[in-house]
Structure formats: structure tokens, C-alpha cells
Amino acid sequence: MDKIIYLDHYRTTRTSPYVLEKMRPYLEELFYMPVAFTQMGTDIAEAIEEASERIKKALNAPNSEIIYTSGGTQANNMVIHGIMRDQEPEQTGMITSVIDHPSINNAFDYYRKKGFEVKKVKVDEYGFWKTDQLEAALNDNSKLVSITLVNHTIGTIQRYNELKKIIRERNPKTLIHLDISMALMTQEIDFEALDADFLTLSSHKIYGPKGIGLIVSKRPVKLKPIFFGTVVTSPFSPGAENVAAIVGLSYAIEEAVKNRIEHHNNMKTLQKYLMNQIEMKIDLVELNGPVDERASDNINYSFRHIEGESIMMFLDFDSIVVATGSACASSDLKVNYILSAIGRDHEMAHGSLRITPGIDTTKEDLDIFVEKLVPIVERLRAQSTIR
Amino acid sequence: MAVIKYTKEVIEHFKNPKNVGEIENPDGGATVGSPACGDQVTVSLKIKDNRIEDIKFLSYGCASNIATGSIVTELAKGKSVDEAKKMTWKDAVDELGGLPPVKVHCSVLAVDGLKAAIQDYEEKKLGIKHERKIDEQSIIEKLKSVIYPKTGHNIIDEKLVKYLKYENGKVEIEISFDETDVYKQNVLEEIDEHLHEIDGVEEIDVKVVEY
Numbered sequence: 001m002d003k004i005i006y007l008d009h010y011r012t013t014r015t016s017p018y019v020l021e022k023m024r025p026y027l028e029e030l031f032y033m034p035v036a037f038t039q040m041g042t043d044i045a046e047a048i049e050e051a052s053e054r055i056k057k058a059l060n061a062p063n064s065e066i067i068y069t070s071g072g073t074q075a076n077n078m079v080i081h082g083i084m085r086d087q088e089p090e091q092t093g094m095i096t097s098v099i100d101h102p103s104i105n106n107a108f109d110y111y112r113k114k115g116f117e118v119k120k121v122k123v124d125e126y127g128f129w130k131t132d133q134l135e136a137a138l139n140d141n142s143k144l145v146s147i148t149l150v151n152h153t154i155g156t157i158q159r160y161n162e163l164k165k166i167i168r169e170r171n172p173k174t175l176i177h178l179d180i181s182m183a184l185m186t187q188e189i190d191f192e193a194l195d196a197d198f199l200t201l202s203s204h205k206i207y208g209p210k211g212i213g214l215i216v217s218k219r220p221v222k223l224k225p226i227f228f229g230t231v232v233t234s235p236f237s238p239g240a241e242n243v244a245a246i247v248g249l250s251y252a253i254e255e256a257v258k259n260r261i262e263h264h265n266n267m268k269t270l271q272k273y274l275m276n277q278i279e280m281k282i283d284l285v286e287l288n289g290p291v292d293e294r295a296s297d298n299i300n301y302s303f304r305h306i307e308g309e310s311i312m313m314f315l316d317f318d319s320i321v322v323a324t325g326s327a328c329a330s331s332d333l334k335v336n337y338i339l340s341a342i343g344r345d346h347e348m349a350h351g352s353l354r355i356t357p358g359i360d361t362t363k364e365d366l367d368i369f370v371e372k373l374v375p376i377v378e379r380l381r382a383q384s385t386i387r
Numbered sequence: 388m389a390v391i392k393y394t395k396e397v398i399e400h401f402k403n404p405k406n407v408g409e410i411e412n413p414d415g416g417a418t419v420g421s422p423a424c425g426d427q428v429t430v431s432l433k434i435k436d437n438r439i440e441d442i443k444f445l446s447y448g449c450a451s452n453i454a455t456g457s458i459v460t461e462l463a464k465g466k467s468v469d470e471a472k473k474m475t476w477k478d479a480v481d482e483l484g485g486l487p488p489v490k491v492h493c494s495v496l497a498v499d500g501l502k503a504a505i506q507d508y509e510e511k512k513l514g515i516k517h518e519r520k521i522d523e524q525s526i527i528e529k530l531k532s533v534i535y536p537k538t539g540h541n542i543i544d545e546k547l548v549k550y551l552k553y554e555n556g557k558v559e560i561e562i563s564f565d566e567t568d569v570y571k572q573n574v575l576e577e578i579d580e581h582l583h584e585i586d587g588v589e590e591i592d593v594k595v596v597e598y
Contacts, residue, residue: 307425309449313401327425328449331391332569333489333536335425347422383407385418385429385447 009358051250061191072202082223127156154289155298208252415508488539
């Protein structure tokens, strides 16, 4: 097989060798649980404590509570259900946007069915929340606003400070939940400055292991547990601690924050280069999402007259990995809801590719990608029903 | 989780599709599906002595859309018109060594394209009028073209349709899904698309019910 050119880092990243090395002892000799008053248990408890301190330092969250979860999806669900569990539907408002991550969006749908006042703010053609809709959605009942900082499909960076100002001014009691999963690699994350009530994060998007994520919460934690069992370190995540993954995640966060500016600059250079190449060499393409205020590691184009699964598969034959918003390639045959929400017609949504470079990506990789992509687009257009 | 992958026959027809293109001055032709649904096929025919002498297709769609267009045209070529009319999507799927259930609808579309092109030929060249009576039975037949992506079987055989009534251009359907069924929206769109193809159907009312 050829060298794999992996341009799908928004789906998942490989665990970095450094992180893996830090995890290894906890998968081998340090397999124990954090049991009090025992030598091995104390070592483990300390390792978890140190991991949490490492994370708080990296995210400037000295006065926070770190809650470990099984991933980003569970983190978002634990925040939403943890707040809503005991609320009365008639007096409880919940706000998110139409393009937020499914782990938020679908959880909100559940509460809508239960009779909660669920509002999904519309976005403009670039994926920015419409602030007038947010203002209209807020009221005295607003309990929670969930915001995804960087959109996982089109890379839009929400104008968080503007949204926060609107929320805090209208209802200071409204809790703000910010999902930073796609943001940490390229955006500055300062928990104190962000002043969100909760941050959520997934590990495998930032070169950490799969199966772990976290919630950073203000103190006191305004959540109710939704899982029950033996409380070892946190009442919110009872049961055996995923020690190796916790340690791994903490180092992955530390690395991401430490290398952020350099990584962002690299990504910006590659992003500009690839966008130029695509727009120069292929006609009838359109960028999805904004040009400015866009995460530097996200590129998303629609190719007119052709369908994305076909493009994706031909690239796959050449060991190039990208993602598509086509319904054909999705598990539920639905057209990508984000592309629909920013006003793309079905043809444009089906013909979209999400290209997300990562730390190993080189300019040469992008050259090979474009070199392969051009004839694929040409041949698929030549045999298309749409002219 | 189900492993969703294509057979080597599908991959081969996707990579090197047969009969791609458009016949100039065809004896019959049709375009079925729509970009909105993610797939569209155009079929054009040359008929000589009541046999399909040449056939070509164009495709907007995924790998299985292209592969089924290729195999259906390949199977139809050289057949008499009557033989070709008897072809089913199962013939295409078998020839491809199977399709993932979620992709079976592509083969239905390709065969529909072939049949619509033949119908066009019969109407334009032979002057045969295809007047169909619309009744509950003909609607059920039409709904047999709607594939449930979870199993690859049609929604009638899957017994998803619990109630059906046709009166004065209006179709009423009740259909049931589990709460967690991810294909609900897709099936509802497919029902709408297929029933709107029937001349005379003006209103479609589909209710999702729990049984």
C-alpha cells in the first residue's frame, strides 16, 4: 500500500508517541486502582490528581473541577442531562444552534420531546450564530446555552465573547456550556477569561487516546450525577477510573497548548496553500464556511455536479483519507445538517469534502492530494447526469 | 456494528464503468431520481428489431449508483425489450455479488431508469399508451420500490406500512418506526419521491405511528 495521506483529523487523530509513552506504565505495572492508604493506590491517586492539575494549568482553570468522561459525546451529555435532570419542563429553557454537534443537538431534541422550551438559533451563510435570534431566544427561564466553539464540519469559530455578553446581560443565571473539542489545537483556551460554566473536550481529536474526554466545571459544580455506582474520585463519574487514558489526555492537552501557536501557523500556511491550489485547478468549487474567523486546520469545499462518496472512494484507492458531507456516505442517509443550515442545496452538500490536515501533514502531501483530486473530479463530472 | 463495504465486483464497475455516456438520437431515454436525494441516473437506448442494440447511462451519485448503472446496462444490452422489462433490481444486486442493505436503493433506481427509458421508447416510437389505474394495489406495488436501508428489503415486505388508503388523488399512509430508527427521514423522503412519480397522486399524507 502507498503511504497514507491522512487528511481527516477532525474525525480522529493518532495518539502521539509521547502521550502513549506517558500512558504505558498505567497499562502495564501501574494497573492498580486509586485505593486509599495503600502504596500502589496512592501512586495512582496521585497520578490522577497530577493529571487534573496539569489540565487546569494548561487551560488556566485553577478554580475548576475536572470531571473525566468516556469522550466528547459523553461530556456533552453529562453537562446537558446533569443540568436538566430535575428541571420542570414548563419553566426551563435550553438554547443551542442548528449546527452544533449531534451530542448537543440530539440531546436537546430529547428535551424538546419532553416539553422543555428548546430553541435552536439559526446561523448565517458562514455558520455564525444569528445574535438577534439568540437575544429573542433568551428569557428568564433560560437555564442553559450550549455552544460549539469551532464547528466540526466547516471550521467556523463562533464569536463567543459576543454571544456570552448577550447571554450574561439578558440572564446572568443562564449557564454557558462551551464545547472546545475542535478548538484546542488552534485556539487559545483560557477558562478564567472565557468565563464559561462548563467546557467539554474530546481526547482523540487532540492526539490523545480514544475513550476519554472531560468536563471543566466552575465550582461549585452545578450538575447532578446521571451515572451511579462506586464513587472513587468523582461523584459524576463513578466506577473504575480509566487511569492510563486520564494521564494520556492530560499530556495531550499540555502538548496542544504548548505547541498551539506554532501548529496554528503551520496549519494556516497549509490551509492557504491548499485553498489556492483547489480554486486555481478546479472550477465550479465553493468554500463552505467563512474565509476569516475559520479554524486554520479546516478546509471544506463543495464540487458542483458530483457526489462526495465517489470522490472520497477514488481518493481512498490512492490511500488519501478525507471526509464528505454526502448523504450517501453517512450512516443514516441524511444530508449533512450543517451544510443545509448554511443554505447549501442538496447537490452542494452531497458534493462536499472536508479536508482537515494535522501535525504530520506536509505541503507535499497536499500536492499529491490535489494532483489526484483533479482527474477524479474531471472523470466524475464527465459521467454525471448534471451538466 | 455492521461492516459496510462493497464487493470487488462493485468496486470494479465503479472504477471502470461500462456503457457510460449518452446515445445521440436515442429511441428511448429517461432520467430518474434527483440530486436532492443524492442520486440520479439517465439511461438512453437504441432499439433494433425489438432488441436493445445499444444502451448508455450517466450517473450522479455514489459508487453503488455508478456500479449499478454499469451492471444494469450491461445486463440489458442485447436483450429483447420484453426480456429487459422483466429485469429486477435483484438481478443487478446478484450480478454485483451483493450490495450493502443501505445501498440497495441504488439498484432499484438503475432498474427504474432502464424501465422508464423502455417506456419512453414504447410511447414515442410504438405509440403505446401506458395508462395505469391508480388504486391501493398499484400504490403498494410502487412502495415496493422503497427500500428500508437497514435490511435492504422493501418497506412493504418489511411490514413497516400499517395502513394505506387511496381516494380522489390523496394517499394516506401510516408507517411505524422504532424511536431510535436512523432511517426514518430517509424512508419518508423516498416514499414522497416515489408516490409523486405517479400521475394523479396529488396529496400524500404520511403518519408515523407507534405500534
